[in-house]
Amino acid sequence: RYDITQIPDVYDSCKYDLLHNAHLNIESLDELFKVAQLLADGVIPNEYGINPKQKLKIGSKIARRLLGKILIDLRNTREEAINVAGLKNNYEHYTRSSKKEDANAPSIAHMKNEGVKESSLTADLAIDQDDDDEKETEYRLDPKYANVKTPERHVKTR
Template identity: 60%
Template sequence: MSAAAFAKGLLDLEGELTPILVSLVSKDSSMLDGLQDGTIDINEAKAQLHDIITSSEVAHYNEPMEFPWMVDGARVPKNAAQLLTDLAELTKEITAQVKMLSDDEDEKAAIGSDSPNPPYDIAKALGKAEIDTDRLLAGLPCGSESFLLMFARWKKLERDLYNERKKRFDTTQIPDIYDSCKYDLLHNSHLNLTGLSDLFEVSQLLADSVIPNEYGINPKQKLKIGSKIARRLLGKILIDLHNTRREVAAAAAESDIYNDIMTVSSAKRKERSYYEEVKHECVERSISNKKGIDLDDSHEETKYCLDPK
């Protein structure tokens, strides 16, 4: 916004700052193509991480060693498979509790349908803190979220985490469950959901191992994926640095040439001034000598001579 305000004042533009700000932002979509280049490697890393978490071979990765971060799936707990099962069970419990709250909300809405309340306005909530306070005191979720939306959020996490038909876990959902659980602990603690703290502890243990390994389960794989994703961006940065360096060098060379010209011009001016001073001094000396000669001639005695006649 500061850049937009500066541009508006400098260019004497009229109108709101938002369009000016948008015009100042240029997006190069090719910078985002690097993620597609590493998709295969990312999916491979996630599949390997899934096998490490769900298999019983995780234990030997946590044995004491000199460089524990160099092994595949570093920081994965020994009981990761059991924690994953606990995570699914606790998520089901939270979802069931939120569903009960959602059903109660529907019943209250049906009973009080004769005097419907105005819809919750999030814009007013941002400007008036007492609206959120009233919702909290009434036992409603924080913000503009209803119990129905809250139930849909948790139901989706429960369904995506464990596919009952395929009997398979999706470990990529662990960070999402961790974020959702942390949000409810911070903003919806007044709902007193049983088991939410336990779910947070379990999801945090798993998230601390999943998040660092999503883009490579070992340093070599991380470097390979990172180089593919950031290659174009780093190349663009290097090109910009090279162009900037060349422009600075050209400006410095131009400045040196200008300084040399100014130095030569100054020397010539000094030389010309010296010659003019010498010339002026010579002229003054010549005039002074001439005046001296004329003065001497005027003081000579008049000599008379006899006429020979």
């Protein structure tokens, strides 16, 4: 007995290997692809329902989940951009105000303390953002599995 739900995966894998790994000269891959293609021609059109009502129901569920993920990603990207822009504006304001105060120029120790405050502000914003990300783990890609080491990096998923 065979599991026909695996036919599209076998077909996709064979096609990928034929296109991108032809240099490996995998034995009998052409023959396997031809058989998988014949089977896929019958299975894939019915993969998301047999009649129009089933296809609409299944497609609606998939689209709703995808739209939810897209909306959450857009909101998170917007919040990250606002946070980064806010940090940049605070830094520019600090540099402008210190140029105006030439007569009362802050000491080097004072500037170092300001740098510490600024970096702690950055860390606080990152922690707040991490808290937001934890609330939406249902739709977010876990950076540990994606090997993402920088928190500001955006990862596109299919």
